[in-house]
Amino acid sequence: MSNEAIIEMKNVSKRFLLPQGEVTVLDKISFQAKEGEFITLVGPSGAGKSTLLRLLIGLMHPSSGEIYYQGKLQRGMNDECSMVFQNFGLLPWLSVMQNIELGLEPRIKDSSERKEIVNRYVSKVGLEGYEEAYPRELSGGMKQRVGLARALAVEPSLLLMDEPFSSLDVLTSINLRNELLDIWSDRDNVVNTMIMVTHNIEEAIELSDRIIVLSNRPGQIVGDIKIDLPRPRRKRDKQFIEYVDRVFSLLA
Amino acid sequence: MALIPRTTIEKTKTSVIYLVLFMGLVYLVVGVYKGGVHLAELKAETVFLPDLPGAILLSFLRMLASYVASLLFAFIFGLIAARTRMGERFILPLLDILQSIPVVAFFPAAISFFIGISNGNRIGVEMAAIFLIFTSQAWNMAFSVYESVRAIPAENEEAVASFGLSPSQRFLRLYLPASIPRLIYNSVLSWSKGWFFLVACEIIAVGPVKYNLPGIGSFLAKAAEQENTSLVIWGIFGLSMVILFLDLFIWKPLIVWSERFKQDSTSNQDEEDVGIFLNLPKTLASRLKFLSEPLLKIITIFISPIRWLLRDIALPILWDFPAALAYGLFREISRPVEPMIVRTQKIRSAIGYFALGFLIIFFCFYAWNWLKGPLPMVIRDIPISIFYSTLRIAVALTISFLWILPLVYFTWNRPRIRMMLTTVAQLGASLPATALFPLIILVGVKKMGGGMDLATLVLLTFGIQWYVLFNAISGSALIPSDLIDATRSFGLSSFATFRKLVFPAIRPALITGAITAWGGGWNALVVSEYISVKDQVMKVKGLGSLLSHSVYELGDGKSITIIILVMVAWILFVNMLLWQPLYHRNLEKYKLS
Numbered sequence: 001m002s003n004e005a006i007i008e009m010k011n012v013s014k015r016f017l018l019p020q021g022e023v024t025v026l027d028k029i030s031f032q033a034k035e036g037e038f039i040t041l042v043g044p045s046g047a048g049k050s051t052l053l054r055l056l057i058g059l060m061h062p063s064s065g066e067i068y069y070q071g072k073l074q075r076g077m078n079d080e081c082s083m084v085f086q087n088f089g090l091l092p093w094l095s096v097m098q099n100i101e102l103g104l105e106p107r108i109k110d111s112s113e114r115k116e117i118v119n120r121y122v123s124k125v126g127l128e129g130y131e132e133a134y135p136r137e138l139s140g141g142m143k144q145r146v147g148l149a150r151a152l153a154v155e156p157s158l159l160l161m162d163e164p165f166s167s168l169d170v171l172t173s174i175n176l177r178n179e180l181l182d183i184w185s186d187r188d189n190v191v192n193t194m195i196m197v198t199h200n201i202e203e204a205i206e207l208s209d210r211i212i213v214l215s216n217r218p219g220q221i222v223g224d225i226k227i228d229l230p231r232p233r234r235k236r237d238k239q240f241i242e243y244v245d246r247v248f249s250l251l252a
Numbered sequence: 253m254a255l256i257p258r259t260t261i262e263k264t265k266t267s268v269i270y271l272v273l274f275m276g277l278v279y280l281v282v283g284v285y286k287g288g289v290h291l292a293e294l295k296a297e298t299v300f301l302p303d304l305p306g307a308i309l310l311s312f313l314r315m316l317a318s319y320v321a322s323l324l325f326a327f328i329f330g331l332i333a334a335r336t337r338m339g340e341r342f343i344l345p346l347l348d349i350l351q352s353i354p355v356v357a358f359f360p361a362a363i364s365f366f367i368g369i370s371n372g373n374r375i376g377v378e379m380a381a382i383f384l385i386f387t388s389q390a391w392n393m394a395f396s397v398y399e400s401v402r403a404i405p406a407e408n409e410e411a412v413a414s415f416g417l418s419p420s421q422r423f424l425r426l427y428l429p430a431s432i433p434r435l436i437y438n439s440v441l442s443w444s445k446g447w448f449f450l451v452a453c454e455i456i457a458v459g460p461v462k463y464n465l466p467g468i469g470s471f472l473a474k475a476a477e478q479e480n481t482s483l484v485i486w487g488i489f490g491l492s493m494v495i496l497f498l499d500l501f502i503w504k505p506l507i508v509w510s511e512r513f514k515q516d517s518t519s520n521q522d523e524e525d526v527g528i529f530l531n532l533p534k535t536l537a538s539r540l541k542f543l544s545e546p547l548l549k550i551i552t553i554f555i556s557p558i559r560w561l562l563r564d565i566a567l568p569i570l571w572d573f574p575a576a577l578a579y580g581l582f583r584e585i586s587r588p589v590e591p592m593i594v595r596t597q598k599i600r601s602a603i604g605y606f607a608l609g610f611l612i613i614f615f616c617f618y619a620w621n622w623l624k625g626p627l628p629m630v631i632r633d634i635p636i637s638i639f640y641s642t643l644r645i646a647v648a649l650t651i652s653f654l655w656i657l658p659l660v661y662f663t664w665n666r667p668r669i670r671m672m673l674t675t676v677a678q679l680g681a682s683l684p685a686t687a688l689f690p691l692i693i694l695v696g697v698k699k700m701g702g703g704m705d706l707a708t709l710v711l712l713t714f715g716i717q718w719y720v721l722f723n724a725i726s727g728s729a730l731i732p733s734d735l736i737d738a739t740r741s742f743g744l745s746s747f748a749t750f751r752k753l754v755f756p757a758i759r760p761a762l763i764t765g766a767i768t769a770w771g772g773g774w775n776a777l778v779v780s781e782y783i784s785v786k787d788q789v790m791k792v793k794g795l796g797s798l799l800s801h802s803v804y805e806l807g808d809g810k811s812i813t814i815i816i817l818v819m820v821a822w823i824l825f826v827n828m829l830l831w832q833p834l835y836h837r838n839l840e841k842y843k844l845s
Contacts, residue, residue: 054410057414059410059413059414077413077414077416079416081414082414082415083410083411083414085407085410085411086407087405087407088407089405089407089408089410089411090408090411091408091411091412091425091426091429092512092513092514093429093512093513094425102411102412102415102417102425103415105415105417105421105425106415106416106417106418106421134512150411154415
C-alpha cells in the first residue's frame, strides 16, 4: 500500500439554493484518501454524505474549495472514478449486458472488445445466465450485482458507492459485502481504492480501513477513525464492539 | 384551501404575457402579408372516384411530414423545457398558450410566411398545409417529452452522466427511450387531431387568397360541392380504412412494444397522464400479435440501416454539434442538473428579465400605435358571439352527458361489454368528425332542410363527446371491486348502486373529460360554425364563425388578433374560475385511493 493521496478535498463547501433559502450541506470538508484505502463515510441522514460522493466524481461542483485527483485540480467529470448507486441506477430498457456496456461506450469504440470486457465482469460478479435479462426481472441483489459490474467494467482506480447495500435484504447484503471485499483485495483488479457511504455502523467497521464521521447539517467531519482489526472481522469480538461504541458516541 | 391554487395564478400570469407577445407577432405577420403577396386561385376541378387513392396517399404523406416535424419539435423543446430552468419557466406556458389557439388562427401566418417566401408555388402551399397540421400535433407531444424526461429517476440520470456519455449517447440511451411510452400515446392523439384538421388545412384561405391542395380533405369538400353524396361516402370510407389500418397495425403494436420502456415503478401512473386514451385495450393488441409481431420484425429489418445512419452519423452531427454550441447557453442539456445552481442563476434570470422587459416595452409602444387607429367593426359582435359559442359548447356537453351516463349505467359492471365499447369508441374517435361535415351539410341541411344551427351542434357534439366518453369509461373501470361488493352486500338496487357508488366515483373523471372537451371544443367550434360549400357560406353567430369570417373573408389582422386574444383569454378565464376549483374540490372529496 503506497502513501500517495489518490484524491483530496481541501476546504470544500457545498450550498444549495432551496425555496426556503440557501442551505449549507457541507461545510469546509478536508480529507485525503490514500491509494488502496477502503474508506466509509457515516453520519446522520442529511449530513451530505451522498453530496460528498457526487462532488468527488464530478456530478456536482463545490461552492467553494478544491478537489485534487492525483495532485491535479479537478474540474468536470472524473473518468477514473465510477459509482454504484443505492437504487442501482439501471436503465429499465437495457438488458444486463447492455447496462454493463453503457459505461464502456464512450471509452471503447470497438463493440466486440466491449462485449469481451462485459463478459469478464458478468462472471466476476456472478451474473452468468442472466446476460439477456432485463432489470425488472431481477431481484434487488442481482440488480446491485449489475450496478457493481457496470462500475467495475470501466476499470476505475477509485470506486464510489452510495449506500450500495441499504435497499437489499440482510442475507443478500452479507453475501455482496464479502464479494466486495474479495474484489477489493484481489490484486488483479485495477481498482483498489474505495469510498462508500453507509448509515450502518457495523457494516462500516466490518469493511473499511477508515471511517469518516460527518455531523448533522451542515456536514462537517467530526471523526476520522482508523480501524485496526485483522480481516475477516467478527461482530462479536470485543474490539469490534469498542469501535461501534466509539463511532456511536461521535454520532450522538 | 384557496379558491384558485397559487400555481395556477403564477402560470396564468406568464401565459398572459406570452399571449400578448404572440398576438403581436401574428399581427406583424399579417401586416407583412397585407403588404403585397397576391396569389392566383387554383382551379377547382371536378373530382371522380379514381382520384380517391391518390388523394388519400397525398394526405397521408402530408400527415407524415407534419408528424416528423412534430417529433423533432417535441424532442428539442421538450428537452430544453425539462433540462433548463429558463426553459421550464418560458417554454411550458408558451406551449400551454399555443395549445389553446385554434388552427385557423395560424392561417395568416402560414400564408404570408410559407406561400409568401415561395412566391406561391406548389411547394410553398404544401409547406403551409404541413405547418398548419403541425400546429394541431406538436404541442402535446412536446409536453409528453417534457414529462417523461422529468420523470427519469435522479440516479439513472447520474449513472449515465457519471460514465461521461456524449450528448448523443445520452439522448439515445436515456432521453429517447424514457420518452417512448408517453410519446406513443400522444402520437395516437396527435394523429387523430391531425386528421381532424387536415380537412380544414388542405383548403387554405385568407381574405382574397385561396388554395386547394389535392388530398382527402379537398376531395371531400369538392365532392360536397358537386353534391355527390355517394362520392362523399366513398371518401369517408377510404379514409376510415386507412385510419383503421394505422390503428391496428402501427399504433396498437407500438403501444404493446412501448411497455418495455416504462420505468419499473410508474407503470400505472403513466396511463393516468395520457388524457383521453386512458385505457387502450391491450387485449385486442395481444390478440393481433400473430399479425403484428412479423410486421414489427419486417419493420425492424427495414429500419436497421436507417437506424445505423441516424445513430452513427446523423445524430453525432445533428445533436453533438449543436449541443456543443448550445453548451454555454443551455449548460444543463449536456450536463446533469444540480438541485439548484447558486451563482449563475441570478445572472441568467437578470438577462431573462431584461429581455422580457425589452419585449414588453417594445410591445406597449407598438400596441399604442395600433390602438390609435380605428377599431374594426367585428368587435361589436364579440360579446354576443362569446355567449352563443359558450352556450353551444354547454349544450354539446349536456348532450354528451345525456347519452354517456346511461351508457355507463348499463356497462360499468360488465367488463366485456365495456371493453368492446372502448374499442368501438376509439375507432369512432380516431375518425375525423370534420370528414362528416360535407355529408351532414349535404344530407342534413340541404336535403332534409335542417337548420345550420342544428348542423353546427351535431358537428360540435361529434367533435367533443369522445373526451367525456373515454374518461367516463375508464373512470368506471377503476372502481375497486371490494367497494362494489360492499355496496352489493347491502342489497341496494342497481340504480341506487349507480347513484351512491358509480356516479360519485367517476365524477373526477367526468370533470376531466369536461375540461378537455371545453379546450378542444373551441378548436372544433371554429371549424363547425362556419362552412363554405361552393361559393355559398353557411354560418351561425359565434366566436368561431367570427374568427373564420375575419380570416377567410376579411383577412384583417387586427380583427383576427382581437378575436383570438378574447377567445384564449375566455378559455383560460373559465378554466381558472370554474374548472380548476371544481376539479380540485371533487378530487379531494371523491378520490378513490
